[in-house]
Amino acid sequence: MSLGGDVGLRVQDVTVELGGRRVLDEVRFELPAGTLTGLIGSNGAGKTTLMRVILGQLSPTRGAVLLPDVAGHRAVGYVPQKFLLDPDMPVRGRDLVALGLDGHRLGFPLPNRERRRRVAEILRAVGAEAVADERVGRLSGGEQQRILIAHALVSRPRLLLLDEPLANLDLRSAREVVDLLARVAREQRVAVLISAHEMNALLPAMDRVIYLADGRAACGTAEEVVRPDVLSRLYGHRVEVIRVGGRVLVIAGDSDDAEPSHPHHHDGAF
Amino acid sequence: MFSGTMPDAWIVGTMVAVVGGAIGFFVVLRGAAFAAHAIPSGSFAGAAGATLVGVSTLLGLGLFAVLGAFGIAGLSHRGRRDVGTALALVLLLGLGALFVSLSAEPASSIFALLFGEVLAVGRGELLPTAALTAVCLAALATLWRPLLLASALPEAVVGARAVTLDLAFLLLVALATTMTVPVVGTTLIFSVLVAPAATARSLAGTPGRALSLSVITALAIVWSATALAYLTEWPIGFFVGSLGAAAFLAARLGTSPARAGGSRRGSRSSAAQS
Numbered sequence: 001m002s003l004g005g006d007v008g009l010r011v012q013d014v015t016v017e018l019g020g021r022r023v024l025d026e027v028r029f030e031l032p033a034g035t036l037t038g039l040i041g042s043n044g045a046g047k048t049t050l051m052r053v054i055l056g057q058l059s060p061t062r063g064a065v066l067l068p069d070v071a072g073h074r075a076v077g078y079v080p081q082k083f084l085l086d087p088d089m090p091v092r093g094r095d096l097v098a099l100g101l102d103g104h105r106l107g108f109p110l111p112n113r114e115r116r117r118r119v120a121e122i123l124r125a126v127g128a129e130a131v132a133d134e135r136v137g138r139l140s141g142g143e144q145q146r147i148l149i150a151h152a153l154v155s156r157p158r159l160l161l162l163d164e165p166l167a168n169l170d171l172r173s174a175r176e177v178v179d180l181l182a183r184v185a186r187e188q189r190v191a192v193l194i195s196a197h198e199m200n201a202l203l204p205a206m207d208r209v210i211y212l213a214d215g216r217a218a219c220g221t222a223e224e225v226v227r228p229d230v231l232s233r234l235y236g237h238r239v240e241v242i243r244v245g246g247r248v249l250v251i252a253g254d255s256d257d258a259e260p261s262h263p264h265h266h267d268g269a270f
Numbered sequence: 271m272f273s274g275t276m277p278d279a280w281i282v283g284t285m286v287a288v289v290g291g292a293i294g295f296f297v298v299l300r301g302a303a304f305a306a307h308a309i310p311s312g313s314f315a316g317a318a319g320a321t322l323v324g325v326s327t328l329l330g331l332g333l334f335a336v337l338g339a340f341g342i343a344g345l346s347h348r349g350r351r352d353v354g355t356a357l358a359l360v361l362l363l364g365l366g367a368l369f370v371s372l373s374a375e376p377a378s379s380i381f382a383l384l385f386g387e388v389l390a391v392g393r394g395e396l397l398p399t400a401a402l403t404a405v406c407l408a409a410l411a412t413l414w415r416p417l418l419l420a421s422a423l424p425e426a427v428v429g430a431r432a433v434t435l436d437l438a439f440l441l442l443v444a445l446a447t448t449m450t451v452p453v454v455g456t457t458l459i460f461s462v463l464v465a466p467a468a469t470a471r472s473l474a475g476t477p478g479r480a481l482s483l484s485v486i487t488a489l490a491i492v493w494s495a496t497a498l499a500y501l502t503e504w505p506i507g508f509f510v511g512s513l514g515a516a517a518f519l520a521a522r523l524g525t526s527p528a529r530a531g532g533s534r535r536g537s538r539s540s541a542a543q544s
Contacts (some may be wrong), residue, residue: 057428080426083423085422086301088472089422089471090474090475090479091418091422092475092476095418096422099418100426102415103426104415104416104419106415107414107415108411108414135475151423
């Protein structure tokens with residue numbers, strides 16, 4: 001089965017059990033094309049497992065992941081959290097992006113105007129054309145990330161996954177990357193899913209949020225999901241949501257079943 | 271020096287340089303210099319074994335080089351690459367020690383295996399070397415894009431595909447080893463499999479240019495070494511080794527000031543604004 005139309009991804013009641021532990025518990029959501037969604041949760045909430053299931057690296061115990069059926073190119077673009085680019089490597093950003101287009105094909109590439117045009121177009125779209133002819137390993141972290149986003153997008157996927165793309169960026173760079181991804185989602189008609197343990201940098205730009213806690217998920221807009229009643233149900237004990245100056249704080253509330261050693265202030269502003 | 275058996279030496283040397291320079295591009299890109307040392311060194315055991323049982327040296331070299339490639343891929347699967355490589359190397363070297371001690375071969379032929387003997391390359395080795403060259407270059411051209419991606423951004427190529435590409439690369443090194451060892455010897459293979467590519471990537475910033483420059487550098491090293499070995503009657507290994515190291519050092523010294531230079535600043539700030 002596959003998806004058509006305006007859906008980038010459908011996750012249907014996915015349950016994953018690893019070593020007898022339920023890592024994901026009937027997670028279901030849908031990502032419309034052209035939207036930016038945050039996959040929010042603390043360490044161990046199941047973010048990485050869910051990413052691996054979507055990428056096809058892990059089969060769910062129950063449930064299914066549906067991706068658009070796109071002839072001729074990959075439907076999923078992926079930007080890993082950790083990557084190491086050798087500074088002395090004789091490879092430009094432009095070369096790496098071109099490999100995103102046809103790096104899986106055999107044979108020596110012949111000069112191709114269409115290929116060059118598409119690479120230049122996507123480099124412009126992510127604002128990396130000025131550094132595209134440098135050795136990619138010598139670019140800054142933010143510049144390398146733009147190149148990797150272009151690498152993932154160049155084959156026109158319908159879904160773009162980014163694993164903790166903001167983890168090693170300062171606040172300003174993080175905002176730039178989020179703005180870029182929101183623009184890319186609209187312009188390229190791609191569903192963008194960003195995993196993060198901190199949602200505040202994403203709040204101004206994200207259309208929807210998938211909040212993961214202990215393998216369970218709540219999905220919707222930030223207003224619908226980041227609420228005390230919804231998150232309390234998700235965590236299984238009372239949780240308070242405090243909004244201060246456009247930022248959101250999720251903390252464990254005073255309750256009998258909230259363990260004192262188990263605080264839920266994921267949102268960084270503590 | 272262009273008469274008698276010498277033309278054969280030039281032809282074989284040229285083929286070795288082209289293959290070494292080309293495969294070397296990936297050896298350096300993947301940081302696989304240790305594997306590129308271990309496979310040729312391990313294949314020495316195969317040559318010694320072939321002499322012992324009386325079959326072609328090239329066959330023994332090839333068999334053990336391929337065994338080495340599988341050994342490294344198998345032993346370092348899900349583990350540390352350097353440990354797996356070292357383990358494969360000592361296993362093969364141990365066998366080599368046994369074969370040499372059992373063999374009645376004079377020490378001079380062992381010496382030739384270790385340090386190469388391009389000037390003694392015979393007409394009979396011309397055809398197999400040419401065939402191996404063709405196979406190596408065809409395989410390299412076929413695997414160019416997947417191998418380039420898997421080497422430059424290993425995080426983008428995972429699972430079975432990464433394992434297959436790694437094995438394919440090691441087998442390419444094994445093929446290159448089989449044809450290179452008789453010429454420059456097992457211990458000095460570095461000079462064609464690592465030094466030209468390492469030199470090239472200091473000077474050239476794109477994959478295509480680095481590959482071409484690597485082949486050109488390897489040709490320059492092997493041709494100069496062949497001529498010098500003929501003129502001085504010193505071993506060719508001495509010349510390929512020292513010329514390779516000299517080329518690498520010269521390229522490093524020649525490019526190091528540019529690295530700290532300010533030419534990058536302009537483009538960096540313009541990117542930050544976009």
